[in-house]
Amino acid sequence: MSQSIVEKYGDARLPRYTSYPTAPNFAAAFDPATYETWLRNIPAEQSTSLYVHVPFCHAMCWYCGCHTTVTRQQRPIDSYLTALHRELELLAEIRDNDFRVAEIHFGGGTPTIMEPEQFVGLIYALRDRLGLAKATNIAIEIDPRTLTAEMAAVLGASGVNRASLGVQSFDPAVQKAINRIQSAETTINAVEQLRGNGIADINSDLIYGLPEQTVESCVKTVETTIAMRPDRISVFGYAHVPGFKKHQRMIDETTLPDAPQRYRQAEAIGEALCAAGYLPIGLDHFALPGDGLAIAQAQGRLHRNFQGYTTDACKTLVGLGASAISKFEGGYAQNEVPIGLYQSRIARSEVPVAKICATTAEDQFRGEVIERLMCDFSADIEGIALHHGFAAELLLQDNARLRQLENDGVVEVIDGKVRVSHKHRFIIRAVASAFDAYLLQGSRKYSQAA
DSSP: OOHHHHHHHTTOEEOOOSSSSOGGGOBSOOOHHHHHHHHHTSOTTSOEEEEEEEOEESSOOTTOOSOOEEOSOSHHHHHHHHHHHHHHHHHHHHHTTOOOEEEEEEEESOGGGSOHHHHHHHHHHIIIIIOEEEEEEEEEEEOTTTOOHHHHHHHHHTTOOEEEEEEEOOOHHHHHHHTOOOOHHHHHHHHHHHHHTTOOEEEEEEEESOTTOOHHHHHHHHHHHHTTOOSEEEEEEOOOOTTTOGGGGGSOGGGSOOHHHHHHHHHHHHHHHHHTTOEEETTTEEEOTTSHHHHHHHTTOOEEETTEEEOOOOSEEEEESTTOEEEETTEEEEEOSSHHHHHHHHHTTOOOEEEEEEOOHHHHHHHHHHHHHHHHSEEEHHHHHHHHTOOTHHHHTTOHHHHHHHHTTSEEEETTEEEEOGGGGGGHHHHHGGGOTTGGGOOOOOEEOO
C-alpha cells in the first residue's frame, strides 16, 4: 500500500463495524416492551447466541478500551453475579424457558476472575434457565496472568471448547508502557493447562500501535506466539481515545507510532503470520487452514459481530450483564453500562436495557453490504439490494466517498460489485464507511483506520 494512501486514509477515525448502525447511534430512550417483544419473537426453532459480560479485572491495562472495573475484593464480583443470575431468570420468564442456545461467549474484563465454583454455577444456570443445544460452543476470554490450575480444570469440565488469551506484546518496554507485565512462560503455562484439560481451540490476541512498539518487537512477539501454535490470532490496532477512556491518559502519547509506522507494524505482523502458515481472515484475524474461520471465509460464510470475526451464523445474539449488547432481527439493545445502574435495575426486577436501536430496512441493507466488505473485501451491491428490495443506485450513485476511493485505486466498482484489493485490506473500514449513512451525523471519535 502506497505511502500516500496510508497518509490519506490511515489516520481516519472510523468505527470497527462490528454492528450497523454502530453503538454510538443507539438511542437512550427505551420502551421495555420493544425489547421483550423482540425476545418473544425469536422463532422457537431458531438457534441463539449469548454474550455474557464480566466487567472486572484485578488491574487496569492502560491500553484497554473495554467496559471494566478494577477490584481486588470478592464482594463486588459476588454481587454482580447475583444480578447476572437474576437477569437470566428475567429472560427465562419472558421466553418461558424457550431458548436454543448454540453459542456462548464469556467476555470482559476478565471472566475467569470469578471463583471456579461460581463459573460452574453460572453454566448450570444457563443450562437450566435458558437451555443449551447439544453441541453448544462455549468460548471464554482469559488473562493468562491470573489463570489457575483449578479454573482451567473447571473450564474443561464445564464444556468450554475455545479460549482467547490476551497477549498484546511480549516486549518488556511495551509491557511497562501499558501496565501489563506478562512473560512468555506465563502464557505458555496457561496454554498447556487449557490443552491439558481438553480445551484444544486457542486464540491469541495481539495489538500493534502501542507505545514504545517497533516493527522488530512486533515480529518477535509473533515468533513467540506462533511457537505455541494457537488456532487463531487476532491482531488489533490500538485505539487511543483518552477522552473516553481516562486511564489511557497514563500512556505517553509521544511514544505512540504514527499512521505509517502503525501500517508497517501491521504489515510485518501479517507477513510473519502468513509465512508461518496462517491465513489472513478479514481485517485483523489469522487462522490455521483447518480452522473454522478459514473454512468459513473460503465458503463465503464468515460473519462479524461484537466479538470480531466469527463462524456464528445465529441471527439473534442476547447480551447478559452490564454494557452487553443484544442483536435481534428488529434491532439492537444495550444494557446499562455502569455496574451500579445495571444492578439497581435488576434489583427492581426490571429489564436492564438502557439504549435501543430499531433498524430500518435500509439499515439492514447497508449493514449487509458493510459486513460483506469487512469479511470478504467485496460486496455484490446489486445482489444484496435485490434481496432487501432496494435499488443499488441508493448506495452507488452520488456517493462522493466511494468515488474518491475509486479514484485513488482503493476499490473497483464493476457491474454493481465493489472489490478491494488485498494490499488495501488494512483500510477496509474506510471503504465500509462509504456506505455508513450515520457517520457524519455525530462527532464521536473512533480508532484509526490503519
